[in-house]
Amino acid sequence: MDINWAQILLNSVITGSIYLIGAIGLSVTYRLSNFSNFAHAEFITLGAFIGYWVSSQLGWGLLPAFIIAFLLTGTVSLLCYRGIFQPLAKRGASTIHLMIASIAVGFIIRYSIGAGWGWTPQYFLNTWTTYEVGAIRITGLWLLLILVTLTSALTMHFALMRTKLGKAIRASSSNPELAAASGINVNRVILITWFIGAGLAAIAGIFRGASTQVWPMTGWDIILPIFAVVVLGGIGNYHGAIVAAFIIGLTENIGVVALTNLGLATEYRMALAFLIIIITLIVKPQGLAMFFRRA
Amino acid sequence: MSIIPYLLDFVVFVGIFGIMALSLNLEYGFTGLANFGKVAFFLIGAYTYAILSQTGAPFYLCLIASALTSAIGGLLISLPALRLREDYLAIVTLTTGEILRLIVKSEDWIGGGIWGITVSPAIKMTGASPTSKILVNIGLVFICMAICFIIIQLLTHSPYGRVIRAIREDEVAAEALGKNRSKYKAQIFMLGSAMAGIAGGLFAQYLRFIDPYMFLPIVTFTVWIMVLLGGPANNWGALLGAALVQLFDRGTNLIKDYFTLPIDPTNLQYILFGVLIILVLLYRPQGLLKESEIKTEALRSARARGSTAKNREG
Numbered sequence: 001m002d003i004n005w006a007q008i009l010l011n012s013v014i015t016g017s018i019y020l021i022g023a024i025g026l027s028v029t030y031r032l033s034n035f036s037n038f039a040h041a042e043f044i045t046l047g048a049f050i051g052y053w054v055s056s057q058l059g060w061g062l063l064p065a066f067i068i069a070f071l072l073t074g075t076v077s078l079l080c081y082r083g084i085f086q087p088l089a090k091r092g093a094s095t096i097h098l099m100i101a102s103i104a105v106g107f108i109i110r111y112s113i114g115a116g117w118g119w120t121p122q123y124f125l126n127t128w129t130t131y132e133v134g135a136i137r138i139t140g141l142w143l144l145l146i147l148v149t150l151t152s153a154l155t156m157h158f159a160l161m162r163t164k165l166g167k168a169i170r171a172s173s174s175n176p177e178l179a180a181a182s183g184i185n186v187n188r189v190i191l192i193t194w195f196i197g198a199g200l201a202a203i204a205g206i207f208r209g210a211s212t213q214v215w216p217m218t219g220w221d222i223i224l225p226i227f228a229v230v231v232l233g234g235i236g237n238y239h240g241a242i243v244a245a246f247i248i249g250l251t252e253n254i255g256v257v258a259l260t261n262l263g264l265a266t267e268y269r270m271a272l273a274f275l276i277i278i279i280t281l282i283v284k285p286q287g288l289a290m291f292f293r294r295a
Numbered sequence: 296m297s298i299i300p301y302l303l304d305f306v307v308f309v310g311i312f313g314i315m316a317l318s319l320n321l322e323y324g325f326t327g328l329a330n331f332g333k334v335a336f337f338l339i340g341a342y343t344y345a346i347l348s349q350t351g352a353p354f355y356l357c358l359i360a361s362a363l364t365s366a367i368g369g370l371l372i373s374l375p376a377l378r379l380r381e382d383y384l385a386i387v388t389l390t391t392g393e394i395l396r397l398i399v400k401s402e403d404w405i406g407g408g409i410w411g412i413t414v415s416p417a418i419k420m421t422g423a424s425p426t427s428k429i430l431v432n433i434g435l436v437f438i439c440m441a442i443c444f445i446i447i448q449l450l451t452h453s454p455y456g457r458v459i460r461a462i463r464e465d466e467v468a469a470e471a472l473g474k475n476r477s478k479y480k481a482q483i484f485m486l487g488s489a490m491a492g493i494a495g496g497l498f499a500q501y502l503r504f505i506d507p508y509m510f511l512p513i514v515t516f517t518v519w520i521m522v523l524l525g526g527p528a529n530n531w532g533a534l535l536g537a538a539l540v541q542l543f544d545r546g547t548n549l550i551k552d553y554f555t556l557p558i559d560p561t562n563l564q565y566i567l568f569g570v571l572i573i574l575v576l577l578y579r580p581q582g583l584l585k586e587s588e589i590k591t592e593a594l595r596s597a598r599a600r601g602s603t604a605k606n607r608e609g
Contacts, residue, residue, distance in 0.1 A: 036382060084573055093576060095382045096329045100523065101576050103516055107569035115562040224390060231386070265401035274390040281383045282375045 006136050008253050014142050016249025017149035018211075022204035022222065023229040023241050024156065025077075025197020031173045031236025032190050033089070035098035036227070039080060040201055042109035044219030047073045047202020048209030049113055056125040062144075069206055070199035077198030078191060080105050106220075114216040121213035145207050152200065153242060160238055169193060173236045225252070228273040231280050234289025243288055248273050301545075303429040309541050310436035311498050314443050316521040316533040318490035321447050323519075324527035324586075325456065326483045327463030329381045332372075332388030334514040335395045336365040336488040340495025341505050342399060342406050345414040348500065354417035358439070358496045365492025366485045373484040377477055392512060400507040411506030414499045436497050440534075443490050448530055450486075457589060459483060460528070520572050526582025535583060543571070 026040045047069040055065035088101055128140040160166035171179040172189045180186045201219075209218055228248050233240030255269040280287050315333060322328040340361035347357045376387045399405050406412040418431050450456055459479055461469040466476045499505050517540060525536025547567065551560035575582070 036386065084577075088576060091577065091580070093580065096323075096385065097523075097576050097580065099329075099331075099382065099385060100516075100519055101573055104569040104572040104576075107516075107565050111562040111565040111569075115558045115566070224393060227386060227390075267397055267401045271394050271397050274394050277390050278376075278387050281379060281387055285380070285383060 003257060004135050006134070008257065009250075010136055010138060010142075012246065012249035012253045014145060014249070015252055016245040016247075017145050018204050018207050019222070019226050019229045019248055020242060020245035021149060021152065021200050021207070022226045023233070023245060024238065025193070025199075025201050026226060027230040027233065027236055027238070027241050028169070028173065028193045029190075029197050030230060032169075032176075032193055033081075033085065033098075035085075035095045035102065036230075037085075038099065038102045038223070039106040039109060040102075040198070040226070041219035041223035042106045042113075043073050043077055043198040043201040044205035044208065044222070045113060045216060046076060046109060046219075047205030048214045048218045049117055049205075050202065051206035052122055052124060052209055052214045053117075056122075062126065065206060066203060069202040073202035073205075074195040074199035076109070077194050081191065081194045110216050110220070117216075119216060121215040123213055124210040126210065141207070141210055148203065148207075152203075156238060165189075165192065224277070225270065225273040228277045228280075231277050232287045234287035234292070237287070237289040237292055239292045240288035243291075248276065251276065300426055300429060303426065303433060305541060305545050307429060307432050307436055307501055309538050310433065310440050311494050311501070312518065312521060312541060313440050313534050313537040314436075314490055314494040314497070315518045316525065316537040317440070317443050317447055317530060318487040318494070319518050319522050320525075320527060320530060320533040321451070321490070322483055322487040324522060324529070324533070325451050325463065326459040326480060327381070327466075328377070328480060328484060328487075329385040330388050330484070330487070331385040331512075331515055331519075332390075332392035333491055333518050334510050334512060335372075335388070335392035336368060336491035337495040337498070337514060338392070338395055338399065338510040339365045339368045339488075340492030341499040341510070342412075342495075343492065344496035344499045345406055345412045345505055348415045349412075354500065357417075357500075358493055361492040361496035362489040363492075365495070366489035368492075369485045369488025370481060373481045377480045377484065389512065389515070392510075392515065396507050396510050399510075406505070409507060411504055414503050414505060416503055417497075417500045432501050436501070439493055439497060443493070444530060444534070446486075451528075451530070451587075452589060460589075520568065520575075523572065523582060524575050526584035526586070528586040529582070529584045530587065532582050532584035543568075 022040075022044055025043070026037060029040075030036045050069040050072050051062075051065040054060050054068050055062050084101060084105060085098060088098055093101070126141075130137055130139050131143075132138075158166075160170060168179070168184045168189050169192075171182070171184055172186045176186050179189075205218060208222060212218075225248055229241055229244045231244075232247065233242070233244035251272045252269045255272045256266050259266050259268050284290070315337065319330060319333055322330050343361045343364045344357045347360050348354070352360075372388065372391055376384055379387060400409055402408065403410075416428070416432075417435055420428060420431065423431075451459070458469065458474050461472075462474065462476050462479055470476050502509075521536035521540045522533055523536070524539060525534070526532030544564070547560055547564040
């Protein structure tokens with residue numbers, strides 16, 4: 001069988017890009033708030049639905065869809081944190097209780113979406129031209145995704161490294177007490193990361209929804225690979241997450257080829273990401289963070 | 296549909312999920328192990344029962360096999376995973392459950408893949424009415440539940456039970472007192488998984504058909520709600536939680552049949568589920584029933600001495 005390696009590499013970048021944008025918020029909030037927020041899956045779904053609503057149902061186009069989805073989902077996330085997770089943490093809830101609460105919040109959002117838009121899969125109305133460069137086929141949507149990922153990855157990098165807010169985020173995630181003692185308003189930092197993280201998740205949701213389908217499980221379908229990115233990259237580590245996203249993307253896409261050649265079901269490509277989670281947590285819980293300075 | 300079979304069906308499910316809640320209570324309530332993959336062991340038990348029952352093996356052998364395979368599964372996962380931090384353990388067990396579901400979904404030779412597998416009932420009664428069939432099931436399920444309840448109750452009120460509670464409170468301190476925490480955790484994980492396996496076997500033979508879509512992560516979450524609502528580390532609480540959550544489930548299903556609402560009841564049911572669990576965590580984190588107190592000879596004599604000392608002062 002002739003394998004188009006260039007195409008596989010490109011597909012890996014595409015898959016990895018969606019996972020990366022989806023994972024950043026989860027990774028940073030996991031580190032700062034000390035629990036993994038399963039409702040992050042529903043932030044992705046919510047973003048996909050708001051994007052679908054603005055661009056395809058209202059017909060306002062894609063750019064407003066991105067902006068409105070980012071802002072609305074960010075606000076929902078802020079409300080969840082202020083209204084539920086923060087009060088719970090203040091009452092001394094354990095990590096496990098917070099995780100269960102986040103699953104419950106996820107239920108409320110997911111089934112509210114189900115009540116509002118229904119459970120039949122919806123599709124974005126946009127049509128995308130397909131470009132052929134040599135052996136590679138790439139759609140306009142994918143070009144846009146790569147552009148958005150590069151821009152946001154670079155912006156995040158410089159924001160984290162150079163700006164005051166970025167330094168405050170890094171300081172709070174590596175040592176909250178010390179950060180608070182040096183005059184950083186840790187609470188405000190946490191709120192900002194919940195807002196931006198969920199906003200980015202919404203963008204990932206729009207891309208995922210536009211390339212597959214939009215339904216209440218859009219986010220849950222990809223939350224475990226996103227967990228794989230968070231865990232493999234090292235919880236709270238931004239640069240680790242970039243590398244991890246690409247690795248998970250490659251594993252999935254090479255996995256499909258390998259599984260087909262081995263005569264196994266391609267459904268197992270998800271299992272590969274799951275195995276990466278399990279092996280990382282058992283062997284090296286800090287993940288790729290060991291190669292990077294804490295960021 | 297007449298009301299009697301519906302009520303009896305409810306009782307069967309309370310029994311099956313009661314066993315699940317009891318086993319999670321043993322793992323989380325008493326030992327502090329956050330098992331987010333309960334459904335994995337439920338699945339192992341159900342598929343073991345289904346496959347074995349097709350060879351014509353008697354039901355008690357099938358149930359014992361379900362318990363054994365689940366226990367082995369629990370041991371295999373616990374060996375590497377139990378040293379992990381509690382949130383890592385939760386993520387690892389959750390993903391294990393999803394991997395197992397992917398396997399039974401993709402491998403047609405195990406249990407028919409997505410088309411599922413039919414299961415013969417535990418006790419065959421040709422020509423009996425549906426009601427009496429359910430009654431027999433109630434008997435079977437509740438005998439199993441009683442056995443699990445008694446085992447856990449005896450275990451948690453023994454010196455062994457005090458060790459696992461100590462591990463839950465402070466595992467380093469327990470280790471410092473010479474208790475091998477990994478050994479205790481692995482034993483509890485195996486026992487809890489075995490009980491979940493029995494519940495899975497009972498579930499399979501009662502429904503007489505299983506497919507991979509019955510083993511979504513939501514099953515795990517439902518069992519967690521039961522334990523958190525009823526009261527962790529209280530076995531009566533686990534059973535109460537199982538009954539209440541099933542009642543809630545059935546209640547919202549009944550609403551679907553008798554009322555027309557502006558919102559689809561299935562969606563409403565899960566939204567209310569979410570709200571319920573957040574309210575419990577916010578306002579009653581210890582659950583409805585408090586942790587059952589340990590009864591020991593030493594405690595009793597200490598109490599008696601305390602009261603006589605008070606009398607002397609007075």
